[in-house]
Amino acid sequence: MANSRIPIGVRIRRRRLEAGLSQVALARTLGISASYLNLIENNKRSIGGKLLLRIGERLGIDLEHLSGESEARNIAAIGELIADPLMSGIEIEPQSIRDLVARFPEAAAALARLHRAYADANMEIEVLQHRLKSDPLLSQLLHEILNRIAGIKSGAEILADIPDLTDDERRRFIATINTEAHDLVPATQSLVAYFDQTSARQRPVSPIREVDEALIVHNNHFPQLETVAEALRRELAETDAIEEDGLAAALESRFGIACRIGGEALPATADEPGLVFSDSMPRPARIFRMLRTYASKAAADSLADTMARLELSTEEARGLALRALSSYVAGAVMMPYDDFLGMAEERRYDVELLSSLAGVSFEQAAHRLVTLRRKGREGLPFGFLRADRSGRLTKRFPLPGLTIPGFGHGCLLWPIYDAFSTGGVVRQVSLFPGGGRFLLVARTVSKHAARFGQKPLVFSIMLACDIVHADRTVYGDGLDLGGRPVEVGPSCVPCPRLQCSHRQEIPV
Structure with missing residues (x-):
């Protein structure tokens, strides 16, 4: 099973040494054993939400910096890179990826950036392939160019292979070749201009x-x-x-x-x-x-x-x-920031209760939780997804380590899809291919009350938080947060779990 721990132990150890504290002294102030702190510093133990806060307060480290969000993004990107078929035969253990990110963050950031550039280049190639097959202007230009080249070739072959042509016939074929060659120039120029305009319109990523x-x-x-x-x-x-x-x-x-x-x-x-x-x-x-x-x-x-x-x-x-x-x-x-954050902390991020108290919808309350990131007064970091009945993702707010497709459908094993059939809140501890372990919470919402004979517009909303924060929410209660998680992916095509029984697409 992949390990989802973010490599922040090195950071804790470095800050502890800078503060002149021994493991015994820091562990005593945190209320844990020195041996447990040693395991944390060596990235061999997860850190729960409350303990993470205490460590940050004691060492004077921002929660944003301590939680390793940028590192989590790089871990996920490098994990996706290693899972790509291009890397077949190259095997790197998840722990080695985390060690790389922890010890050489700039090198890890460079690899992550190269992976994104590679993914964007593949996307552009797919767009061009689709355009070659379906763009009527391009098809017309290519058809015209091929016809004129065929005409030139045919005339040249006749001149070369038939020695007894009359002078009049020879002049006629030469004139035809000359006409086709003359008309080929503007068609080729139009094709070049088309690709120049296409290149100018190309963007590095989808909007x-x-x-x-x-x-x-x-x-x-x-x-x-x-x-x-x-x-x-x-x-x-x-x-x-x-x-x-x-x-x-x-x-x-x-x-x-x-x-x-x-x-x-x-x-x-x-x-x-x-x-x-x-x-x-x-x-x-x-x-x-x-x-x-x-x-x-x-x-x-x-x-x-x-x-x-x-x-x-x-x-x-x-x-x-x-x-x-x-x-x-x-x-x-x-939902004013301080009032809503205070209410969320007091009610342990019970979204249904928060929406009722604030007089807003479930979706609006879930959306607002995503934005509570004020420096020094942060709420829990949440990812947000919304899907329609067809399974298509219609809204997304990513989270570091939470691999979400840029468009289309997500993984069938996400609880966002189970919520359509259960009618209540669905909770699940999930493990993503990059090693990220998340608590996923989903519930359906109706956008409006339908009239008689009108089908209601129903969506499923899913919030996701890193497992280290799960104990600060009502949704972590009663779950075995350290037990075996459900192994999920981003969606079927890029997912490296080749033996998954729920796969619906051929993997890349």
Whole structure:
């Protein structure tokens, strides 16, 4: 079984020595034995959430730095690299990968970066292969070029192989060859221009993946937007709660955006923009959409500044990021950072209870948990996934070590799919191919109450946290966190578990 421990023992040992503490002295203050601390420093024991906090406080190490999030990303990337068929015959034990990351972090980061570049290059090759087969313009250009080359070849063969051609016939074939060659030039130039334009449009990664990577780098937390959200809440909330009628009035008076529940859609023109909600849309969803629209207008400068720091390469990626950041502000207005974090810690991250207490949906509460990463006052680091009934992943917030496909479907063994049939909360301790061990928690949500004869829109929401934090949540209660986990993968095609009985695709 792969070992999921992040190689932070070396870091703890280095900081302890810098502080002039012996293992016995540090272990005494932590309430553990010196032998157990020795195992931790040699990366032979996992560290539970509360113990990790105590070590960080005693040695003055930020939880973000101590938890080894960047190392976890590199471990996962190198693990995926070794699992690639290109590396067939090269066997590196998971412990060796962790030792490499712990002892030579820059070399590990270089390998991880090379792996991402290799994956992106493969993606570009697949796109070009698809384009060669399906692009009508390219097919037309290639067909024209091949026809003209065939004409030149045919004429040249006749001139070379038939010696008794008359002078008139010879002149006619030479003229045909000359015409085909002359017409071949613009067709070839068009083909070159096509590939030049394609190359200019190529992006290093897909827009969704690029935004995901940018959010990971910023730990899904944006202090500037938290400050904006606090100001907007003071502006909009006369009481402790955001009132829907007051928010609708503010949208119309300040930005000329009218809101309507039911009825015909308002024309979305510059003169009369509007938001229209179905009769069945729940109140939290209406408020969230109003707040997202309000934030996109009232905080446009701050959103633009934040998006610029993400350094995205395409307009498509910037559009996705702007929507994600506007949603971030909306969630922060509905669930103020300090109040929500305090409530989450007190209620041990019981998402259903938190959503009820905050007056928001289960999905909104789960989303907000992902963003609680303020330096010095962090919540638990969570990954977030949403899937529709077909199994397609429609939202994703990655977590270091949690391998998530950039598009399509996930692993059939994830509890996000079991939740559709159980109707309740599904918990599972899962082991990913890169060695990451996570507590996965899933539950279905309905986006709106359907009318008679209308099929309800149902999604499954899944939160994931590293197993070292599981004991700080209600979802870890009663589970054997140190027992045998369910071995899962990212999805079938890239998964290296070749003997998995649930495999539905041929592996790469």
